[in-house]
Amino acid sequence: MRKLATLIGIVMLMLLVALPLTAFADTVTVMFGRESNGDNASTHQLEPHNVFILEGDSVFFDGGVPHTVVIYRLGITPDEVVLLGNGRVNNADPTEQANRLVTGADNGNVTYQFDEAGRYLVICSRGTHFSADGMFG
Numbered sequence: 001m002r003k004l005a006t007l008i009g010i011v012m013l014m015l016l017v018a019l020p021l022t023a024f025a026d027t028v029t030v031m032f033g034r035e036s037n038g039d040n041a042s043t044h045q046l047e048p049h050n051v052f053i054l055e056g057d058s059v060f061f062d063g064g065v066p067h068t069v070v071i072y073r074l075g076i077t078p079d080e081v082v083l084l085g086n087g088r089v090n091n092a093d094p095t096e097q098a099n100r101l102v103t104g105a106d107n108g109n110v111t112y113q114f115d116e117a118g119r120y121l122v123i124c125s126r127g128t129h130f131s132a133d134g135m136f137g
């Protein structure tokens with residue numbers, strides 16, 4: 001009986017240790033072309049520019065009008081974004097499309113869960129917001 005109680009105790013302890021890894025995934029908000037007060041969509045920046053999260057956490061990109069959230073695969077850098085001659089993002093380019101995890105709706109908000117550790121590029125693909133204004137993070 002004592003062995004059973006000890007075994008149950010060990011299992012309970014293991015559950016308590018594993019619980020924080022799964023139960024407390026967080027969601028961080030990035031203002032996407034908006035200021036913190038949420039009323040200015042003409043700010044072509046991400047605020048904050050960098051966020052640090054844990055594996056399994058999510059980021060809510062609070063999109064202002066008119067912006068389009070694009071999240072790239074792990075390790076893609078700003079130099080790899082495919083541009084047209086006029087500085088606009090070439091949304092139809094096959095390489096550009098293959099490099100993307102998410103292309104949000106125009107003017108839309110995006111929430112994405114990052115399950116793999118590393119650095120992810122997020123840009124606005126609207127007009128020249130990325131190339132002319134540096135709207136990325």
Ligand SMILES: [Cu+2]
Pocket residue numbers: 033044066067068124125126129135
């Ligand atoms: Cu934009």
